[in-house]
Amino acid sequence: MRVRFAPSPTGALHIGGIRTAICNYLLARRHNGVFILRIEDTDQNRYVPGAEAYIIESLKWCGLTPDEGPGFGGDYGPYRQSERMDIYREYAEDLIAKGEAYYAFDTPEELEAEREKAKTAGNHAWKYDAVSRETMRNSLTLSEAETRKWIDSGAAYVIRLKVPVGRTVHIRDEIRGDVHFQTEELDDKVMLKADGMPTYHLANVVDDHLMKITHVIRGEEWLPSTAHHVLLYQAFGWEDTMPVFAHLPLILKPDGKGKLSKRDGVRLGIPVFPISWKGETAEDSFTGFREAGFDPRALVNFLALLSWNPGTEQELFSREELIAAFSLDKVGKAGARFDIEKAKWFNQQYLLNSSPAELAALARPFLAEQGFQPDESYLQAVCGLMRERVTLLTDFGAEAAYFFGPVRHFDTASIAKKWNPGRKPALEDLGKRLAGQSEWKADSIKALVEAWVESSGVKFGEILPLFRLALAGTMKGPGVFEMMEVLGSATVQERWQFALDHFDQTGII
RNA sequence: GGCCCGUUCGUCUAGGGGUUAGGACGCGGGAUUUUCAUUCCCGAAACACGGGUUCGAUUCCCGUACGGGCUACCA
Numbered sequence: 001m002r003v004r005f006a007p008s009p010t011g012a013l014h015i016g017g018i019r020t021a022i023c024n025y026l027l028a029r030r031h032n033g034v035f036i037l038r039i040e041d042t043d044q045n046r047y048v049p050g051a052e053a054y055i056i057e058s059l060k061w062c063g064l065t066p067d068e069g070p071g072f073g074g075d076y077g078p079y080r081q082s083e084r085m086d087i088y089r090e091y092a093e094d095l096i097a098k099g100e101a102y103y104a105f106d107t108p109e110e111l112e113a114e115r116e117k118a119k120t121a122g123n124h125a126w127k128y129d130a131v132s133r134e135t136m137r138n139s140l141t142l143s144e145a146e147t148r149k150w151i152d153s154g155a156a157y158v159i160r161l162k163v164p165v166g167r168t169v170h171i172r173d174e175i176r177g178d179v180h181f182q183t184e185e186l187d188d189k190v191m192l193k194a195d196g197m198p199t200y201h202l203a204n205v206v207d208d209h210l211m212k213i214t215h216v217i218r219g220e221e222w223l224p225s226t227a228h229h230v231l232l233y234q235a236f237g238w239e240d241t242m243p244v245f246a247h248l249p250l251i252l253k254p255d256g257k258g259k260l261s262k263r264d265g266v267r268l269g270i271p272v273f274p275i276s277w278k279g280e281t282a283e284d285s286f287t288g289f290r291e292a293g294f295d296p297r298a299l300v301n302f303l304a305l306l307s308w309n310p311g312t313e314q315e316l317f318s319r320e321e322l323i324a325a326f327s328l329d330k331v332g333k334a335g336a337r338f339d340i341e342k343a344k345w346f347n348q349q350y351l352l353n354s355s356p357a358e359l360a361a362l363a364r365p366f367l368a369e370q371g372f373q374p375d376e377s378y379l380q381a382v383c384g385l386m387r388e389r390v391t392l393l394t395d396f397g398a399e400a401a402y403f404f405g406p407v408r409h410f411d412t413a414s415i416a417k418k419w420n421p422g423r424k425p426a427l428e429d430l431g432k433r434l435a436g437q438s439e440w441k442a443d444s445i446k447a448l449v450e451a452w453v454e455s456s457g458v459k460f461g462e463i464l465p466l467f468r469l470a471l472a473g474t475m476k477g478p479g480v481f482e483m484m485e486v487l488g489s490a491t492v493q494e495r496w497q498f499a500l501d502h503f504d505q506t507g508i509i
Numbered sequence: 510g511g512c513c514c515g516u517u518c519g520u521c522u523a524g525g526g527g528u529u530a531g532g533a534c535g536c537g538g539g540a541u542u543u544u545c546a547u548u549c550c551c552g553a554a555a556c557a558c559g560g561g562u563u564c565g566a567u568u569c570c571c572g573u574a575c576g577g578g579c580u581a582c583c584a
Binding site for chain 1: 513520543
């Protein structure tokens with residue numbers, strides 16, 4: 001099995017593309033096949049520098065490294081279509097030699113005029129087809145000599161597929177079953193553009209054939225043009241090695257109607273790209289799942305389960321489990337709405353199930369962003385405490401900063417509620433006891449506090465919130481004694497003293 | 510407009526001629542808990558509609574509605 005992911009480097013690639021890559025990758029791995037990356041950069045107008053690097057970095061971050069592709073080696077390269085120009089021209093000419101295609105000299109303006117004419121005549125969609133090609137300027141209506149003259153004169157021309165009449169094109173789709181198209185409904189698609197570049201249709205079919213692709217797994221938006229692709233395989237005489245087709249349902253907008261688009265992310269304030277993209281303008285810059293604090297394993301798991309489900313109630317899958325369970329016949333037909341809440345739940349589950357060492361590695365970049373470079377064992381200890389209270393990795397910077405630096409923000413409302421000035425002498429006494437504590441472990445600190453509570457008359461439930469506020473500045477967080485153990489004796493004493501000195505004037509802090 | 514694809518809780522989905530239509534997210538309630546969270550329990554919530562076929566359709570068929578995709582010298 002040989003499959004390919006074939007994006008166009010026209011900018012950032014959103015999660016719909018990643019989902020397509022995931023399906024291809026999973027299927028390849030499942031069948032010990034080869035996963036190929038092919039860059040479809042045949043549109044010079046839409047080419048965006050940096051987009052290819054972005055695609056590759058995104059795939060790598062998701063753990064979807066290609067087996068073959070630009071920069072990945074492979075015996076079927078080059079894997080960038082812009083480097084295969086000669087091949088396409090050759091095959092386009094071959095099509096003409098076989099009588100399956102023809103030269104067309106109509107200018108874009110002339111085509112536009114035809115469309116306008118049809119429109120005013122009440123015909124919604126004019127197309128260059130078996131009927132209209134009879135009246136257009138092409139090698140079918142021109143004599144051979146005239147055609148030669150046009151070409152030799154340097155006039156711009158395209159090569160169009162000569163779609164046959166009266167045939168039914170049969171497509172066998174692994175996900176949708178049998179789909180049929182009547183050739184009368186199909187237009188004579190351009191194969192080779194005036195700039196010498198092939199269109200998607202030609203390049204795609206030629207490359208899939210040359211690269212020995214066995215399964216074409218792509219988005220549903222390609223289903224209508226698959227009829228042309230089948231016609232092309234037939235025209236080239238490649239029918240017996242035509243790949244299997246599978247058209248994946250689309251990922252839909254979180255709200256409203258239609259397929260997910262780039263703009264939905266900024267509009268709703270949620271990531272829709274794997275990693276951040278810095279475009280020329282602010283409008284063309286987007287935050288990625290990576291930067292938003294997602295674990296790539298969670299993203300892949302979430303995306304894999306969009307429109308696919310093995311029929312069990314399992315939702316959390318390791319990479320190996322995904323590979324073992326994935327199959328095209330379990331892919332649904334209907335589009336799936338992108339739900340960021342569910343994506344967050346997956347992330348929370350992955351963080352919760354990570355070891356302290358794994359979590360530390362994931363969290364470190366986000367702490368570094370805040371200027372924190374904690375010692376590894378200390379970080380892991382914090383991760384052990386935060387594991388079940390983080391959803392996104394950005395939560396570390398937002399909710400655990402007091403582990404790595406001074407308390408930045410005090411919940412003054414809670415302090416006002418819990419602080420009792422009359423207790424100050426007693427609390428100072430408790431501070432001294434703490435300073436004298438030799439074994440700095442959660443259990444023993446707790447025992448000390450409990451013993452002190454016995455003798456002081458201050459209630460346990462009265463003292464804990466104060467510790468929490470003093471150490472973290474907030475009422476939320478891990479168990480107080482675990483927090484103390486991790487923070488260390490010196491820090492605890494220091495913050496306790498600070499609290500006793502300042503909690504009287506909560507407004508000032 | 511034409512062609513093509515689709516339609517089970519708000520969302521992701523399982524199921525499939527006879528089921529109390531299952532699970533998950535989210536939401537509401539409760540239990541545990543020193544806070545928050547985790548964990549556990551409970552709850553509300555769905556087969557688009559109309560015809561067939563059938564003893565019986567959510568499930569099969571046909572329509573309709575609705576949604577989506579495509580309809581470029583873009584992919």
